[in-house]
Amino acid sequence: MKYRRLEHRFMQYIPRLLEPGVLYISIEFATAAHKCCCGCDEHIVTPLTSHDWSLTFDGETVSLWPSIGNWNYACRSHYIIKRNRVVEARPWRDDEITAGRQKDRLAKSEFYEVNREENELIGDWGSNLHI
Numbered sequence: 001m002k003y004r005r006l007e008h009r010f011m012q013y014i015p016r017l018l019e020p021g022v023l024y025i026s027i028e029f030a031t032a033a034h035k036c037c038c039g040c041d042e043h044i045v046t047p048l049t050s051h052d053w054s055l056t057f058d059g060e061t062v063s064l065w066p067s068i069g070n071w072n073y074a075c076r077s078h079y080i081i082k083r084n085r086v087v088e089a090r091p092w093r094d095d096e097i098t099a100g101r102q103k104d105r106l107a108k109s110e111f112y113e114v115n116r117e118e119n120e121l122i123g124d125w126g127s128n129l130h131i
C-alpha cells in the first residue's frame with residue numbers, strides 16, 4: 001500500500017484529475033473519490049448512499065465504510081479508510097468476489113424495486129462500482 005494516510009478535502013465538485021493521497025468529498029453530490037491507495041492510477045469513486053458507502057466525519061478525520069475492494073482493477077487492492085488512515089485488508093479470493101458481486105446486485109435490485117427513479121441514477125455509477 002503506497003498511501004497509508006489520506007488527506008480529505010470537502011469540495012462542491014470532484015475534480016477530474018485527482019491528486020494521489022487525497023480523499024475528495026462532495027456532500028452536495030453525495031460522492032467521495034480518491035486514487036487507489038496502492039499507488040496505481042485508478043480513480044475510485046464511492047457513492048455515499050444507504051446501500052453503498054457511508055462517510056463519517058469526526059471533526060478532524062473521515063472514515064468510509066464498508067471497505068474499498070478494487071476487484072475490478074488489476075491491483076485488486078482491498079483496504080479500509082478509517083480516520084484518514086488506510087488500513088490494508090486481505091486480498092479477495094475469486095469466490096468472494098463473485099459472492100460480493102451477487103450480494104451487491106441483490107441489495108441493489110431490492111432497492112430498485114422500491115425506488116425506480118433513483119435506480120436509474122445509481123445505474124450510471126454501476127459500471128464503475130466496487131464494494
Ligand SMILES: [Zn+2]
Pocket residue numbers: 036037038039040041042070073075076077
Ligand atoms: Zn490500485
